[in-house]
Every structure is written in structure tokens, then in C-alpha cells.
Amino acid sequence: xxxxxVSIRSEGNVLSIVASIRTEGAEADVPLFTxxxxxxxxxxxxxxxxxxxxxxxxxxxxxxxxxWVEFDWPKIFKELEKNADVLPLRAEHSHWRxxxxxxxxxxxxxxxxxLFPKELNExxxxxxxxxRDSLDFILNVLDGLLNRAEQVSExxxxxxxxxxxxxxxxNKKNSNPFFWQQALSxxxxxxxxxxxxxxxxxxxxxxxxxxxxxxxxxxxxxxTDGYNFLGLIRLEEERxxxxxxxxxxxxASGRKHLPRDLRKTNWDNEHDTAPYLxxxxxxxxxxxxxxxxxxxxxxxxHLRNDCQDFDSADSYxxxxxxxxxxWTEARNVATRLIEVLPEFGVVAAIxxxxxxxxxxxxxxxxxxxxxxxxxxxxxxxxxxxxxQTVEDREEQDYAEDFADDVAPVIEALPSLxxxxxAGMARELITNTRLRRPGVRR
Numbered sequence: 001x002x003x004x005x006v007s008i009r010s011e012g013n014v015l016s017i018v019a020s021i022r023t024e025g026a027e028a029d030v031p032l033f034t035x036x037x038x039x040x041x042x043x044x045x046x047x048x049x050x051x052x053x054x055x056x057x058x059x060x061x062x063x064x065x066x067x068w069v070e071f072d073w074p075k076i077f078k079e080l081e082k083n084a085d086v087l088p089l090r091a092e093h094s095h096w097r098x099x100x101x102x103x104x105x106x107x108x109x110x111x112x113x114x115l116f117p118k119e120l121n122e123x124x125x126x127x128x129x130x131x132r133d134s135l136d137f138i139l140n141v142l143d144g145l146l147n148r149a150e151q152v153s154e155x156x157x158x159x160x161x162x163x164x165x166x167x168x169x170x171n172k173k174n175s176n177p178f179f180w181q182q183a184l185s186x187x188x189x190x191x192x193x194x195x196x197x198x199x200x201x202x203x204x205x206x207x208x209x210x211x212x213x214x215x216x217x218x219x220x221x222x223x224t225d226g227y228n229f230l231g232l233i234r235l236e237e238e239r240x241x242x243x244x245x246x247x248x249x250x251x252a253s254g255r256k257h258l259p260r261d262l263r264k265t266n267w268d269n270e271h272d273t274a275p276y277l278x279x280x281x282x283x284x285x286x287x288x289x290x291x292x293x294x295x296x297x298x299x300x301x302h303l304r305n306d307c308q309d310f311d312s313a314d315s316y317x318x319x320x321x322x323x324x325x326x327w328t329e330a331r332n333v334a335t336r337l338i339e340v341l342p343e344f345g346v347v348a349a350i351x352x353x354x355x356x357x358x359x360x361x362x363x364x365x366x367x368x369x370x371x372x373x374x375x376x377x378x379x380x381x382x383x384x385x386x387x388q389t390v391e392d393r394e395e396q397d398y399a400e401d402f403a404d405d406v407a408p409v410i411e412a413l414p415s416l417x418x419x420x421x422a423g424m425a426r427e428l429i430t431n432t433r434l435r436r437p438g439v440r441r
Contacts, residue, residue: 004069006032008079010086015041017076019069032066033184037091040178041084045077054177061184067260097179133211141193188220198229206233224254224275231282240290247286250279267308277309284316288323289405296320311340318347322409327351338364342371343402346379349424350409353417362424369428378403379410380425 004019017032035041042048046055062071116124189197197216200209210233217226231246254276267273280303287296297320304313314337321330334348345368352361369376374392377384378399387393410418 004030006069006071006076008076008083010083013086013088015080015083015087017080019066032069033062035080035087036093036096036178038084038087038089040091040093041080041087043178045081058180061180065184065186067256093178097183131211131215133208134215137197137212137215140196144192186222188223188226189216194225201229201232206236209233222253222256224250224257224279227253228275228278228282231286235282235286235289240286243286244283244290244292247279247283251276251283254279273307277303277307277312280307281309281312281316284312284320288316288320291323293320293324311337315341315344318344319405322347322351322406325354327354331355335364338367342367343375344368346376346402346406349421350406350413353421354413358420361421362428365421365424366428369425372399373429374399375402376425377429379406380422382422382426382429384429 004021006017006019009016009018014034014036016034019030019032021028021030035044039048043051043054044058046052059071059073062069116128120128197209197212200206200212209229213226213229213233217223217230220226227246227250231243231250234240234243234246257272258276259272262272267277280299284296284299284303287293287299296316300313300317300320303309303316314333318330318333318337321327321333328351331348331351334344334351337344338348345364345366348364349361349368352358352364365376372395374384374395375398376382378396379402387396410421413421
């Protein structure tokens with residue numbers, strides 16, 4: 001819990017709840033919420049029409065928005081009531097919380113664009129080019145919102161031909177009369193918009209994806225998967241230090257969104273824990289690939305002991321031990337994984353060959369070849385028929401990624417041992433029927 005003191009500040013005709021943070025060598029005031037009218041304050045206190053419902057909504061939104069703050073609501077409301085005379089009876093909440101911020105942002109943006117000289121200098125040109133993809137993304141979002149609103153209006157008109165078109169309103173049925181959802185929103189971006197941005201990465205449009213996700217994390221500093229995608233882009237470019245920095249930011253962001261009462265048995269709750277788990281897995285991966293083996297093992301221990309993500313922890317632990325040339329440890333961990341991730345028979349086989357146990361290596365490699373032949377083929381440079389189905393293409397993509405991970409170890413093997421493994425793999429693949437793989441890490 002961050003040390004803080006909650007107080008009430010009066011400025012003009014508004015009242016604000018503020019958390020004052022006092023730590024060694026640092027002081028900061030964090031505005032938590034601003035009341036614009038006497039009506040709004042009374043609703044937050046549970047008075048008036050729908051008072052109890054609105055109060056419950058307000059208190060839940062405040063606690064979700066500021067989980068680190070200890071709110072003594074009786075004391076806070078008492079202090080607010082003492083200063084309530086500064087508040088007007090009513091206010092245009094939609095204007096102050098939606099229209100004015102939007103217009104202000106639009107005017108500031110327009111001013112920046114309109115002040116560009118007619119003949120762009122190199123600095124201005126570079127600035128526009130560097131942000132062009134972000135602007136296109138925002139325009140596509142706007143088009144989507146307007147098209148969806150038009151569809152809703154058309155559907156209403158079809159179902160109600162005798163009624164005049166109704167103006168859609170966030171205020172409908174007084175569910176949001178003060179626009180608290182907007183003022184206290186913890187939402188980043190919708191799943192649909194995230195999929196649009198993610199598709200840029202999946203198509204390999206890394207430069208455009210970088211611009212879009214860089215914009216999104218600036219707008220939404222707690223957008224955990226935004227940092228994850230930025231890290232993945234840098235990982236694709238083998239800019240490992242930058243990738244690690246973004247994954248560490250993702251871990252820090254994801255940790256803040258974990259449920260306060262989360263138990264070890266609840267880590268399979270994907271909505272609450274998935275972004276954090278993805279961050280840790282990606283951090284383990286980049287540490288392993290960049291040679292930061294001790295940090296990779298530390299992250300794996302956290303995945304295993306605190307998050308109960310045993311398969312991911314063991315998979316990164318096995319490949320990390322392999323790169324550290326800890327053959328016995330790599331084999332022990334890999335053999336535990338083979339039942340659920342049979343491709344780790346490759347890791348066990350490499351480690352076992354290094355221990356001089358060729359017969360055991362053949363057994364491990366057989367399990368991998370039977371269940372994940374494309375992985376084995378990719379690791380040892382064996383050509384297979386081109387993927388025909390979506391499942392085959394997904395398997396091939398995974399095989400290439402897995403092979404990239406173990407390639408440095410295979411290449412570093414003494415030529416005799418490398419040839420022994422490659423020969424085993426070729427014989428096994430030749431005699432193995434291709435089929436779909438099972439679980440993937």
C-alpha cells in the first residue's frame with residue numbers, strides 16, 4: 001500500500017478528493033475525483049432518486065480506479081458537506097466530462113497541424129510520417145464507431161416505424177447521469193480494437209504495429225498487453241534489451257490489475273490474470289534468448305511457485321538449462337514436460353546425447369517425432385511437405401519458433417553428436433505419419 005493522506009480541496013466552484021503521497025524525498029498530490037454539482041454530491045452520498053443505486057456505483061468505481069487508496073467515506077463525505085456551498089446546484093456533467101475534454105484535445109491537435117508551414121521542413125515531415133499510421137488507426141476507429149451507431153439507428157427505425165428516431169444517450173434510464181463511468185474509467189481499449197491492432201503484428205507489419213501500440217500505451221499507461229506487443233516487436237527485431245524493458249513494464253502494469261484477494265488456485269481466471277502471465281512468460285523468453293539466464297530462472301520460479309503456471313515455467317527452465325550447458329538439469333525438466341509438450345523430447349535428446357547416452361536420446365526423440373514431427377524436422381533441417389491446412393500452418397509457425405530457440409545449442413554441438421541426432425531425427429521422421437500436435441506452450 002502506498003503511504004497517503006486523503007483530503008478535500010476547494011478550487012473555484014468545484015470540490016476535489018485528493019490523495020497526498022509523502023515518501024522519503026518525494027511529495028505528490030494525486031487528484032482522485034472532482035465533484036461538479038450539489039446534485040452529484042448528494043447522489044454519491046446516497047440521497048435523492050435512485051440514491052442507493054448511484055452511491056453503490058460511485059463507491060465501486062472509486063475503489064476499482066484507486067485500489068491503493070484507503071477511503072474513509074463517512075469522514076470524506078462529512079468534509080465534503082462542510083464545503084458544499086461552493087458547488088452549484090446543477091452542472092452540465094456531459095459538457096465537462098465528455099464534450100469539453102474532446103473539444104480541447106481536438107483543438108490542440110488541429111492547432112499543431114494547422115501551424116505546420118506550407119513547405120514542410122525535414123523535422124515536420126519526419127514527425128508526420130512517424131505518426132501517419134497512428135492517425136490512420138484512429139480514423140478507422142472513428143469510422144467503425146459511426147458505422148455502428150448508424151446501424152443501431154437503422155435497426156431501431158425498422159423495429160419502430162411509427163416512432164421518431166431516438167437520440168442514443170449514455171444517460172438513458174439515469175444509469176449514468178453524472179458520467180462517472182467516463183470520469184473513473186479503468187478500461188483501456190475494447191477487445192475488437194485490440195484485435196485490430198494485434199492483427200498488424202500478426203501480419204508482420206511491425207513498423208505500423210509499433211506506432212499504434214506506442215500510441216495506445218501513451219494514452220492508456222496501464223494497457224498491459226500494449227507493452228507486451230511492443231516487447232514482441234522488439235524481440236522479432238532481436239533488440240533484446242528494449243524488448244526486456246517493455247516486458248518488465250508489462251509485468252508491472254499487469255501486477256496492478258490482479259485481484260486483491262487472488263489465490264493460487266485462481267490463476268486460471270484468464271480475464272484477470274492472463275495479461276500478467278503473458279508478461280512473465282515473455283520476460284522469461286527474452287531473458288533466455290538474450291543470455292540473461294539467471295533472471296530467466298528467477299522469472300520461471302515466480303511462474304511456478306506464485307502463479308502455478310508449471311508448464312510455462314518448466315518449458316523456459318528446460319531451454320535455459322540447455323543453453324547454460326547444464327545437461328542433467330535440462331533433461332530432468334524436459335522429461336517432466338514430454339507428456340503435455342512432447343516437442344520437449346528434442347531438448348531431452350540434446351541433453352542426453354551430451355551426457356553420452358545415445359540410446360536414451362533416441363527414445364526421447366521418438367516421442368517428439370511421433371507427436372510433433374514438424375518441430376523435429378525444423379530443428380534438424382529435414383524438409384517436409386508444405387503445410388496445406390490452417391492447423392498445419394499453425395504447427396509450422398510453432399515449429400519454426402521452437403527451432404529458433406534451440407538452434408544455437410544444436411549448432412554448438414560437436415559435429416559427431418550433431419550428426420548422430422540429425423540421423424536419428426531423419427530416420428524417425430521418415431517412419432512417422434504426420435499428424436496434428438497437441439498442447440503448445
